Amino acid sequence: MGKQVNLYSFPSVDTLATALRSYLISCQEAGLERHGVFKVGVSGGSLPKTLAQALLAPAKDESDKVKWESWEIFFADERAVPLNHEDSNYALLKKELLDKLPQGTPQPTVHTIDESVLDDTQELADRYEQTLVRSFASRDSVKLPIFDLLLLGCGPDGHTCSLFPGHELLRETEAWVSPIEDSPKPPPRRITLTLPVVTHAVRVAFVATGSGKKEIMKDIFEEGKGLPCALVNEATGERCSWFVDNAAVEGVSYPKRPFSL
Numbered sequence: 001m002g003k004q005v006n007l008y009s010f011p012s013v014d015t016l017a018t019a020l021r022s023y024l025i026s027c028q029e030a031g032l033e034r035h036g037v038f039k040v041g042v043s044g045g046s047l048p049k050t051l052a053q054a055l056l057a058p059a060k061d062e063s064d065k066v067k068w069e070s071w072e073i074f075f076a077d078e079r080a081v082p083l084n085h086e087d088s089n090y091a092l093l094k095k096e097l098l099d100k101l102p103q104g105t106p107q108p109t110v111h112t113i114d115e116s117v118l119d120d121t122q123e124l125a126d127r128y129e130q131t132l133v134r135s136f137a138s139r140d141s142v143k144l145p146i147f148d149l150l151l152l153g154c155g156p157d158g159h160t161c162s163l164f165p166g167h168e169l170l171r172e173t174e175a176w177v178s179p180i181e182d183s184p185k186p187p188p189r190r191i192t193l194t195l196p197v198v199t200h201a202v203r204v205a206f207v208a209t210g211s212g213k214k215e216i217m218k219d220i221f222e223e224g225k226g227l228p229c230a231l232v233n234e235a236t237g238e239r240c241s242w243f244v245d246n247a248a249v250e251g252v253s254y255p256k257r258p259f260s261l
């Protein structure tokens, strides 16, 4: 068996958010040291709210500062809807986090999808892949982009990004970004980072909270069952950290670690 992932469980979302903040700052500093920017992919769903709680808290000191001007934000997956649509992951991040940055805060760079091609998901995916190519270097010079951090959610069926259990997209080996037309969770038309891109990141962090997640957490951590979240765990091992509350892992026997950086 490969190296184990870090499973961090917290008594509340508040304590989880405090730890997540420290983790994000450490990933930010590692990214800045590596290449002068912090390249992070974010998900939709329940993540942006917890992320906002972590990032909007005032800095304790200089070493705890979010250096927004150095953040390059990408989307781990996005829905094929206008950017101001209620189903848009960008709109959600904007509402929960970006619009709440205090006045005068230097703005992060946010890489959104190209709204002009929403009716063609293959083109939408290709254009987003080109966005990655421009930021991470050409596909000829790198086989896969390397995100400093991917922030992922875990759906109650074990999906992550828009990679769903049993879907043929899990076998994609070439594309960096793929379209999906039949997402079992609405809306059906989306684009997503592919599994090789997700598992190639320097670090991957899942955030999952609430008792609604506990059954799938057992499946992911105890049996795997080929679930997308389990595939990410298997491929990333100790590069992968789960930030969960106690309710989400009640009855899960996988060893939890005390949080430390």
Ligand SMILES: O=C1O[C@H](COP(=O)(O)O)[C@@H](O)[C@H](O)[C@H]1O
Binding pocket: 042, 043, 044, 045, 046, 047, 076, 077, 078, 089, 152, 153, 154, 155, 156, 159, 160, 161, 162, 185
């Ligand atoms: O549809 C999606 O769902 C997942 C999981 O969402 P959650 O609400 O259960 O946290 C999310 O990570 C993904 O970005 C989103 O498009």
